[in-house]
Amino acid sequence: EIVLTQSPGTLSLSPGERATLSCRASQSVGSSYLAWYQQKPGQAPRLLIHSTSSRATDIPDRFSGSGSGTDFTLTISRLEPEDFAVYYCQQYGSSPWTFGQGTKVEIK
Amino acid sequence: QVQLVQSGAEVKKPGASVKVSCEASGYTFTSSYMHWVRQAPGQGLEWMGIINPSGGRTNYAQKFQGRVTMTSDTSTNTVYMELSSLTSEDTAVYYCARVGSSGKYNWFDPWGQGTLVTVSS
Numbered sequence: 001e002i003v004l005t006q007s008p009g010t011l012s013l014s015p016g017e018r019a020t021l022s023c024r025a026s027q028s029v030g031s032s033y034l035a036w037y038q039q040k041p042g043q044a045p046r047l048l049i050h051s052t053s054s055r056a057t058d059i060p061d062r063f064s065g066s067g068s069g070t071d072f073t074l075t076i077s078r079l080e081p082e083d084f085a086v087y088y089c090q091q092y093g094s095s096p097w098t099f100g101q102g103t104k105v106e107i108k
Numbered sequence: 109q110v111q112l113v114q115s116g117a118e119v120k121k122p123g124a125s126v127k128v129s130c131e132a133s134g135y136t137f138t139s140s141y142m143h144w145v146r147q148a149p150g151q152g153l154e155w156m157g158i159i160n161p162s163g164g165r166t167n168y169a170q171k172f173q174g175r176v177t178m179t180s181d182t183s184t185n186t187v188y189m190e191l192s193s194l195t196s197e198d199t200a201v202y203y204c205a206r207v208g209s210s211g212k213y214n215w216f217d218p219w220g221q222g223t224l225v226t227v228s229s
Binding site: 033035037044045046047050051056088090092093094095096097098099100101102 | 143152153154158167169170203213214215216217218219220221222
C-alpha cells in the first residue's frame with residue numbers, strides 16, 4: 001500500500017498570499033497517477049488536479065500541481081477567500097487507492 | 109452533465125446493516141467504474157472499494173473484506189454499497205465517486221453529495 005503524507009497539517013495564510021502544499025509518497029507513484037482534491041465544510045471533495053499537473057474542468061489557473069516519483073506539490077499562487085479549505089492528495093496508480101491525511105488552509 | 113445522487117441519511121443500531129445507493133446520470137453507466145469512500149467526523153478520506161457496473165466485478169479494501177458488498181443495477185443506473193455488522197466506528201459520511209476517465213486507474217470525478225450513516229444504540 002502506498003502511504004501518502006501531507007505537510008503541513010495546517011497552513012495559516014492571508015488572502016493574496018501563495019500557498020505551497022506538499023504530498024510525499026512511501027513509494028514511487030507510477031506514471032504520475034496523483035490527484036488533488038479540495039473539500040469545504042459540509043461538501044463532497046472536488047477534483048482540482050489530476051495526472052500530477054493537469055487542472056480539472058473549470059479550475060482556475062492559480063491552482064497548479066507539480067512533482068514526480070514520491071514528491072508532489074500543489075501551489076495556489078494567490079489565495080482567494082473561497083480557497084480556504086482542506087486539500088487532499090490521492091494516488092490512483094495502484095490498489096488500494098489511498099489519500100493523504102489532508103492539509104487545512106486557514107485564514108490568518 | 110455527470111451527476112451522482114445518493115440516498116438519504118440513515119441511523120442504525122450496532123450490529124445492523126446499511127445499504128446506500130448512488131444513482132448516476134449524464135453518461136453511459138456501464139462505461140465507468142465507481143468507487144466508495146468514507147469520511148468519519150473530522151477525519152480524512154478512506155477508500156472502501158470499487159465496482160465495475162458492467163458485470164459487477166468488485167475490489168474491496170482489505171479492512172472491509174467480508175463486511176462490505178457493492179452491487180450495481182444497470183436498469184436504474186444505480187450502484188449500492190451495503191455494510192454489515194455496524195459499530196460506532198462506522199459512523200461516517202459515505203461517498204460514491206465515478207472514475208473520471210476510461211479504465212479503473214484514474215482520478216475520482218465527480219463525487220456524490222454524500223450520505224451520513226450514524227450508528228448509535
